[in-house]
Amino acid sequence: MAKQTIVPFGPQHPVLPEPIHLDLVLEDENVVEAIPQIGFIHRGLEQLVSKKDYKQFVYITERICGICSFGHSLGYSQTVENLMEVEVPPRAEAIRVILHELSRIHSHILWLGLAADAFGFESLFMQCWRLRERILDIFEQTTGGRVILSAVNVGGVNYDIDDAMLKGIVEVLEGLRADYGDLCHVFVDDSTVRSRLFEVGCLSKEDASALSCVGPFARASGIPEDVRSYGYGGYGLLSGFEPIVSDGCDCLARVEVRTKEVVQSIDIIEEIISKMPAGEIQNKVKGNPGAGAQAVARLEQPRGECIYFAKGNGTKYLERFRIRTPTAENIAGLVQALQGCKLADVPNIILTIDPCISCMER
Amino acid sequence: MGKPLIFSKTTLHNLFSKSPCKMYPAVPAHFYERTTGHIENDIEDCILCGACMRSCPSNAITVDKKAGTWQIERFKCVTCLNCVRVCPKSCLTNVNTYMPPATEPVIDLLHKVAED
Numbered sequence: 001m002a003k004q005t006i007v008p009f010g011p012q013h014p015v016l017p018e019p020i021h022l023d024l025v026l027e028d029e030n031v032v033e034a035i036p037q038i039g040f041i042h043r044g045l046e047q048l049v050s051k052k053d054y055k056q057f058v059y060i061t062e063r064i065c066g067i068c069s070f071g072h073s074l075g076y077s078q079t080v081e082n083l084m085e086v087e088v089p090p091r092a093e094a095i096r097v098i099l100h101e102l103s104r105i106h107s108h109i110l111w112l113g114l115a116a117d118a119f120g121f122e123s124l125f126m127q128c129w130r131l132r133e134r135i136l137d138i139f140e141q142t143t144g145g146r147v148i149l150s151a152v153n154v155g156g157v158n159y160d161i162d163d164a165m166l167k168g169i170v171e172v173l174e175g176l177r178a179d180y181g182d183l184c185h186v187f188v189d190d191s192t193v194r195s196r197l198f199e200v201g202c203l204s205k206e207d208a209s210a211l212s213c214v215g216p217f218a219r220a221s222g223i224p225e226d227v228r229s230y231g232y233g234g235y236g237l238l239s240g241f242e243p244i245v246s247d248g249c250d251c252l253a254r255v256e257v258r259t260k261e262v263v264q265s266i267d268i269i270e271e272i273i274s275k276m277p278a279g280e281i282q283n284k285v286k287g288n289p290g291a292g293a294q295a296v297a298r299l300e301q302p303r304g305e306c307i308y309f310a311k312g313n314g315t316k317y318l319e320r321f322r323i324r325t326p327t328a329e330n331i332a333g334l335v336q337a338l339q340g341c342k343l344a345d346v347p348n349i350i351l352t353i354d355p356c357i358s359c360m361e362r
Numbered sequence: 363m364g365k366p367l368i369f370s371k372t373t374l375h376n377l378f379s380k381s382p383c384k385m386y387p388a389v390p391a392h393f394y395e396r397t398t399g400h401i402e403n404d405i406e407d408c409i410l411c412g413a414c415m416r417s418c419p420s421n422a423i424t425v426d427k428k429a430g431t432w433q434i435e436r437f438k439c440v441t442c443l444n445c446v447r448v449c450p451k452s453c454l455t456n457v458n459t460y461m462p463p464a465t466e467p468v469i470d471l472l473h474k475v476a477e478d
Contacts, residue, residue, distance in 0.1 A: 056419040059442040127372060130382065144396035144456070150442040158447065159396065182372055191364035198363075 002027040007343065011040045015118045015347040018357035022350075026343060034338040034346075036331055042361040046321050053316040054080055054289060058153055064323070065358040066147050067110060068301050070103040072359070073152045075299040075323070078233065079308040080154045082295035086285055088233070090277035092156040097234035097272050098169070099143070099151055101265040106135040107302035108258045108265075109180075111354050112187060115255060118347045119196040127183055134172050141165065156282030166273050173266045184259045188252075197252040201337040201349035204249055213333035215304020215326045216261065217353045220246045220253035227300040237275050238268060251345075254352040288316045301326055303354045325359040397458040398441040403432055405472040407453035414445035414454060430475075436461055436468040 005026045011019030019040035025033040048060050062073035074096055081088060088096075113128030136146045143151040143159050151158050161169075187193055203213070208221035218225055226243035228235050235241065244260045246253040289312025297308045304326030313319035330353040337349050384391075393399065410432060412425040422438035423445060425431070446454045461468065 052419055056417065056444070059419040059440070059444065063440075121369075123373070124369065140397055141394045142396070144394070144398040144443070144458075145441075148440075148442075150398070150444075158443070186369045186372070189364050190368045191366045194364035 004032065009346060009350075013347070015114075015351060016355075017114065018355065020350075020355060020357050022338075022346075024338075024343065024346065029343050031338050031341050031343060031346065034335050036335060038331075038357070038361060040361075041357055045362045046323070049318040049321045051317075054318055055154060055285075055316075057318070057321070059150060062148055062150065062152075064362055065356055067107050068103070068303065068306075068356060068359055069148050070099055070151065071299060071301040071306065072323070073149075074100055075297055075301075075306055075308040076310075076321070077152045077154050078297040078299065079295050079310045079321075080289065080318075082297055083289045083293050083310050083312055084154075084285065084287070086155050087283055088156055089280045089283060090234075090237075091160075091279045092281045092283075093234035094237060094272050094276055095157045095159075095161055095234075095281065096152060097237070098161065098269050099139075099149065099157075101269050101272075102135055102138060102169075104265045104302045105176075105262050106132050106139075107354075108262045109135070111258060111302075111351075112183070112255070115348070115351050116187075116193075118351045119193065121193065124183070124186060131176060131180060131183070134176055138169055138172055141168070153282075155285040156280070158282075160281045166276065170270055170273060173269060177263065177266055180262060184263075187255050187259055193255075194252060196345075196348060197255060198250060200251045200345045201341055201352060202249045203333055203337040205247075207336050208249075208333055211332040211336060212329050213304075214329045215301070215354075216254060216257045217304065217330050217333060219243055220257045220352075221249045222247045225305070227298050227305050230298075232298070234272060235268075237272055237277075239271070241268075251348055251352045258354075288312065288314060289318060290314060303327060303356055303359075304329065306359075323359075323362065325356070325362075327353065327356045327360040330355075331360075393458045395458060396456075398443060399457050399459045400436070400441065400461045401434060401439060401443075401445065402455055402457050403434070403472055404453040404455070405432060405474055407451050408432055408472075408474060409451055410474060411450060413448045413450060417444045417448045419444065430473060432472045432474065434470050436464075436470065 007024045009022040009024050010016050011021045021037040023035040024031050058073050061076040062069040064072045109128050109132040113125040116124035140146050142161050143149040203221050205222040208218050224243045224245045229241045244257050246257050291314035293312040299306045307324040309322040310318050311320040334353045410425050410427045415423045415425045420438045420440050422435045424433045
C-alpha cells in the first residue's frame, strides 16, 4: 500500500467563492477519500422567524444567498401561501416564472464562468460574465435591483412588467441566444476544455440515485428529475416540459446540461411572455398563519430541488421555517465523485456540483 | 476529442470590436426608473403613523409621533422598499440614485412642523 497523505482543501481556496473544507486523503496523486467539513458561514437565519413577522421575513430569505436570492424569496412566499391557503393571481405567477428563469440563466452563466476559471480558461470566464450583465440589466430595469430583487411577497409580486418591458426582455434574450451559442460551442467542443472535463469525476446513475443527488448534478448522471415538470405555479402555463438529461456522468456532462438549460430557460420565458395573462399582480393577505398549521413547497432552484417547510403558531411570527437546499443533498455525491480522481481535478469536480455554501448553512 | 482554437472566433471579434467598457466617471452611470437608490420622505404629507417603522425588516426607520420626528439610518436601510409599499399617504418614495459614500453612519432626521 502506498503512503497516504492528507491535504487540506479550503475553506479559503482560489476556486471556492464560499468556504467549505475538505480533507483529501491521497495516495501519490490519487484521491482515496474526501472528508468534508462545513459550518464556516452559518448565520442562524432560520431562527429569525421568531423576530421578524411573516411579511418581513421574505426580505430575509432572499438574503440567504446572492445567486439564488429570487428563488428563496419565491420558495418562502409559496410556502406561506400554502400555509394560509392564499391564491396568487395568474399574472403574478407568470411574472414569478419569468424572473425565476432569468435568475436561472444568470446563475448558470455565472457558474459556467467560474467553471472556466477553475480549469484555467480566464478569457472564457470574462466572456460568460459579460453576457450575464445583460440579465442583471433586465433585473434592474424590471425590479430595481441587480442581485437582491425584493420582487416577491406573500400573495403576489411587487412589480408589474408591462408589454414594452416584456418586448425588451425578448429582444435581449434573442441577442443573448446568438452570442451564448458561440460560448456553448467552446464549452462542449473545444479540445482544451474537453481534456480537463471528459471522464473526470464520474458519478454513476445508481450512485447519484442512492445518494439523493438533485438538480443538474443528478440530471448529468441520467436521472430525469426536475420539479418544474410537475407544473407548479406558472409552469402550468407551459405546453410541455422535458428535463434536460445527459448520460455522460462526468464533469463534461454537467457542463452540457447547464449550457442546454440556459437555452431551455430562454424558451420558457418566451413561451410565458406569449401567453401572458392579464389582471392583478397582488392578492391582499390578511390574518396570520394558524396555530399548528404546516406547509411544504418544492422549487427547482438553479442548483436543484429545494424544499421549504413552515409551521405557524397563530401569531404573525412563524413557529418554524426550514429549508433543505440542493447543495446539502449534493455533498454526498461530490464526496463519491472525488474518490479516485487526480488531485489537479479536485477544483473542477467541486465546482461541477455548483456549491452554494451560504444556502447550505444559512 | 474536440476541436482546437474554437475560442479564436470570439477573441478576434473582441480584438476588432468597440470596447464595452464605459468611461466612468467621465460618462455618468445610467440608472433605470425603478433602480433602488435610497428612500426619501416628503415630511409635509407624512402623518407619522409608524407603518413604515413597523414594516422595516432592518429596523432602520424610527418614528416619534410625540416629538414629531421621522428618522432613517442609511447604513441600516437595505432598500427593500417595504416601507414605500405600506405607506398610507404615499409620502415615502424611492429615488433612483445612490446616497454618497460615507465613513460614519448617516442618520437623516426630519421634523414635522406642527399645523396650527
